[in-house]
Amino acid sequence: MNRDDVTAFCSGLLCANSLPHLATAAAGHQHLTPLGGKTSNRWVNLGWGALNLAGGLALAARPQGGGRRWSGRIVAFDAGAATFALWMAVSEVVMKVNHDVDGR
Numbered sequence: 001m002n003r004d005d006v007t008a009f010c011s012g013l014l015c016a017n018s019l020p021h022l023a024t025a026a027a028g029h030q031h032l033t034p035l036g037g038k039t040s041n042r043w044v045n046l047g048w049g050a051l052n053l054a055g056g057l058a059l060a061a062r063p064q065g066g067g068r069r070w071s072g073r074i075v076a077f078d079a080g081a082a083t084f085a086l087w088m089a090v091s092e093v094v095m096k097v098n099h100d101v102d103g104r
Contacts, residue, residue: 001076007059008073012080014056020088020098021049031098038097 001009024031025046036044060077070077092098 004073005076007062008070008076009080009083011056011059012077012082013084014052014059014080015077016056016081016084018049018053018056021045021052025049 021031021033022045025042028042029045030039030041031045032038033040033044033048035048040048
């Protein structure tokens with residue numbers, strides 16, 4: 001894995017991390033952020049989600065070798081997004097950080 005692949009992987013992680021926070025903001029729920037803790041409100045989640053998305057897109061936009069096509073970097077980007085999605089699904093099942101214990 002070269003530096004461009006690592007950058008694309010991190011870009012996928014950050015973009016994927018933005019989605020639950022932006023969805024939380026849209027729905028008006030609470031969701032854990034490093035800015036406000038477990039009870040972060042919709043506005044904190046909007047900010048955190050926007051920061052993650054901006055960072056992920058900035059990494060994706062960095063000049064890297066090759067032409068206009070992604071080449072193998074798209075696989076690294078997708079792997080980053082999938083890794084984050086798997087981590088969130090497993091951690092929520094095990095630790096139940098962002099939902100009520102009774103399943104609501």
